[in-house]
Amino acid sequence: MNKIKIITVALFTIIIASPGVYNLLGPTNAEAAKAAAGFPDITVLLQEPKKFFSLLGEHASENILYEDELLELYSTLRFKLLKSSASKKAVIGKEGWLYFANGNGLRNAKGQDIMSDLEAQSWTDNIQKTAEIVEAYGGKFYVVIVPDKPQAYPEYLPDYIHYNPQQRRANKLMDVARENGLKVIDLLPTLLQNKKAERLYDKTDTHWTHEGAYLAYLEIHRHLQDTGLNLITVDKEHLREINMQHYSGDLARLLNLQTQFQENHKVLLAYTSYAQFDRKSQLLVLGDSFSGRLVDYWNYSFAKTSCQHHRWGNINNTAVADAKADVVLLMMVERGLQHPPQSHQISAPDCF
């Protein structure tokens, strides 16, 4: 009996002592060490003991041994036993579908986040400033509304989220923007029409699939015919299909449930040289992570495609004026329609 007790005490001691010993003597992963909080400056102890101990706590918490494995263990146990997720950043829907829960996407799906007239006008005024810059040098400007995943696939939302398509937040913005003369492309109807043929959003990811992106490309391209520019459409035959098995998207990673949520993921890659196509015009995409997947296709239609990231409609108009692209697409994902834009003075990293 004493042996059992001694072994238990020894094991317990080893478990609680190992992170400290490892941090002290173990090999250093330079990248991880850079990301995690460092050991606080000892001089802080005398001046602000509370702050010192708080920093020490952060250091200890961020340097935990086997952190990824522990996160996955808890998330898996919770999912298996309670069918719920430890993270509040995503919700688990039906048949393995996951939905992003941060931001207003789910409230928008429930129709609880209607845009007011004032907000819609504020958005439109902001967009119009960019449109005027583009039109001033003779370019064409389009606003593209990219649907959130719950709008395109509401049928897989958990039962407690009641989808309300009538109160979509983007509807008000589109109405006001069109009334003010802006050209607006809503991608939702075409996605809804075609979703039976192909899966257009990944089950485990926030974003659309390559198929979804390609469909969006075709729909936008159809509208661009009005520009009078000679834009070639890339056919599917110019794209190579690559199937990835056991793919886990960003939402599965957010939940630390990569092993529980996996799917087949089809990639449509460009493999034909662009050179054979007669391309003259330039395209500037103001977008976010959704826009990245279309760039491969735009390269067939435009001689030069560039992409600038915008957050919540805060657009770097100086960069837009400098680019002087023939076509400017402002791609607005619905989840980004949360706050009316505040400032135009932002940096503009590209969105790839």
Added chain:
Amino acid sequence: MVFSGIPFLFYYLPLLLLVYYAVPQTARFWRNNVLLVASLIFYAWGEGFQLLLLLLSIVVNHLFSRVLTNKLRQDKAYLLLFLGIAFNLGLLTWYKYSVFFASSLGYSSWQAPALPLGISFFTFQAISYLVDVYRKEASASKSVLETALYISSFPQLIAGPIVRYKYVAEQITRRRETLDKFFLGIQIFILGLAQKVLIANLVGESADTAFNSPVEQLDSLSAWIGVFSYGLQIYFDFAGYSNMAIGLGLMLGFRFPKNFNAPYSALSVTEFWRKWHMTLSEWFRDYLYIPLGGNRRGSMRTIINLWLVFVLCGLWHGAALNFIAWGAWHGFFLSIERLGLQRVLDKLWKPIRHTYLLLSVFLAWVLFRADSLEHATNYYRVLFITPFQATDGTNLINLNQHTVVFMLLCLALSMMRCNVLGYRTTEAPGSLASQKTGAYTGLAALAALGAFVVCVSALVANSFNPFIYFRF
């Protein structure tokens, strides 16, 4: 620093155990000093320079206790005790109640001094020290270091159990650290950690959603789920903390008193208070209720005493009207039980008595959890007047079947009277789990270590998990 935090579990605790056990068992003085220094660091970790206040309390109470030990005339000793208690209550009042009293008197601009962590607990321990010495139930410590260890010992410093001096005085100077104690301490500590991390934090999610949302967004079903969840959360949170304190005490050779004994298994509010936060109930009983006359001065006086004790108990939890109302609520039920309801209850079928207990206690938690009396009143309105489901068919809180089953299991667990780990608070032979078979011991140890790993994984996933009783 919280027991259920990574810094405590993986840095503070192993370092303390290493240094503590590096000192030979015969050198009790030095082991105590290691524990004292560790306790002061523990306090400074969360409170910084407020540590000075704790030190002041230690020194002043030690001086009072030393003078009380002298052969004094009864009236002088009584005056001295009065001054000692006044000092402690003055400290508590200044830090905890000055804003409440100032705003009640119309001085709403009064700035609150920062509330030192655990002040309600260490003040009550200090009062117990002075009273026990005055009553000659324990002799005052000759060493200020021992007094300091009694008041500031880290396992029970922040949120109890409220360890009375006479209970622990001998252990400070003559305890024995043994393998049996350490082994049991690990298990009880992990049991407490699991109660906190795997149950309280989980059920607390629904409680937080219900109580942190504007009441106009609440539907009745979600409000009831919120009440039910909070009732479970506060039990597992606080019982978990107490078990962790007891477990840590055992690892360091102490035996602290139990604080909970399956309170939701009670069949009346009177019985509930014999099982809930037992060390606080006993403190109020021995240092307030009985000195007030207890139940020896007729029915009316007994009722007044009960109300007074419970209103003060509510006030002890927080300087706000909702806490006073919570205390009065319990005072009311205890009074009517004493006035005849108990006799009626005794004749009823047990499940009915149990439902009565759960309803009266769980509904009172609304007052305890609400931000204010107004919030509580509005919450009650939602519970009893608002429709069960919102008009659009949605509810604020949506629990799947698995979670409902989990919560019912937790309720059942909170009612279990059995003492699986065999912890007793006395040193009687066989009081630790030594009489269990080897297989049982092995399985229990394995389960405890497995549970510990799962708890740590939950902590890594949700790093912010303060204890409810830290705010008191």
